[in-house]
Amino acid sequence: MKTLLRKLIVMLPVGFQVLEDRGLLGTYSRFRKWENVNKADIKVFLVLCTAMGLMEKHDLETYWSTDQVLQTPGFREIMSRDRFEMILEMLHLNNKNNYIPPGRPHHDPLFKLRPILDSVLPRFRSVYTPHQHITIDEAMIAWKGKLRFRVYIPIKPDKFGIKTYKLCESVSGYTSTLSFYTGKRFDEHGFPVTVSTKEVVMGLLDKCNLLNKGYKLYMDNFYTSPDLMDTLLAEGTMLCGTARINRAEMSDAMKTKLGRGDRIFRRRGNLLAIKWHDKKDVTLLSTFHKAVMKVDISKADREGNFPVKPECPRL
Incomplete structure (x- = not known):
């Protein structure tokens, strides 16, 4: 302070x-x-x-x-x-006379906030060590003013704003670090550079020094892929998350349409793929769960029947 x-x-x-x-x-x-x-x-x-x-x-x-x-x-x-x-x-928070305009080398979209970010974000990581279960997800900082990298996401409570990627502890919600989406990136020659979701995830974990420590990571289908699962497993980090069936290396069995109560399990080494029909088809990848279903007694349908779901810890 x-x-x-x-x-x-x-x-x-x-x-x-x-x-x-x-x-x-x-x-x-x-x-x-x-x-x-x-x-x-x-x-x-x-x-x-x-x-x-x-x-x-x-x-x-x-x-x-x-x-x-x-x-x-x-x-x-x-x-x-x-x-x-x-x-x-x-x-x-910064001297605007030192600002480098977009399109020039070393341009920083977060230039106006850089001194505070460089001061505060390391503090997030140093004052608290998260427990074993962590998560990465998107969050919106509400903003309706003029900003080149302002985004519109209709499914978010704050539909207009600055999109951030946050690494948090699953139990308490404590934010260990975050990164900002600042629009398209360009190389030194002016060509657009594609940043994959895998790079976002690995960058956040590496920034917090959480790799090779046995952490269990939970994510949604925006990030989860077989390739990321393999990379994290090699780095001593386990992952569980919903997945999209069109991801590379997904089993063809995961593309099968299911009826009520149907389920499919496929395994490749430590990588488990599960697909079951809840209210709709749901696909899940995990590197630390077993192919076991259990009855979810926390809620029932109108007929009093309890749904059957994969045996994954509810955090």
Whole structure:
């Protein structure tokens, strides 16, 4: 936290580039009242930002409202609205004069956040060691502003935003590390570079130094493939995940349509492939489960029948 505060205070003067871009200030511009900040100001600013995340309102000004129904206790007492908004606009995390535009060598799409990411992400990995069961999945950071790599995923609760790949502990949900999807990548000659889901998974595991330690990884069908299973098994890491039947090296038996209650098992060494019919056909790959089905007593259908599913641990 101390390191983060020092970086924020050091980078705050860069915010004067905002004034340079604005040019001559108006007679009644609030920036004429600007005063330099100190560590206490940054602490108060971060506390208010955290409080806003806990008490969501429809706009920023509402937190400083004097209306008895809308007002938020504490905000007006510890920092004025103009002071907060000036710090918010002035605060930069990197010097934009060092920004390299897209299409040039060494361009960093996350340039504006890079100092904070380089400071915070290693902390995620160093302060907590996840238990044996871990998972990798996508998450969305809600964002509707202008951004070159903003994505739209209709099945997510936040449909517009920044897509991230997160490595988390399955039991607690603790995030060990994450990476950002920043759009298409290009090599030094300007040709597009395809980044596979296998590279995403291996990159996250390697970044956290979790390979060759006996971890058990769970994923959905966006990532799971026989090739990835073999690679992880060679790296001392086991994997269980739903899979798409059109993945390379999938058994032809997995492409068979099943009826209610039907199931198929196939094994290749330590790799087990299971397909069964639940409400629809479901395909699962695992390198540490047995070809055993069991009754799921946690729920029943309308007729009182309990579904039969693979004997996989429910986390």
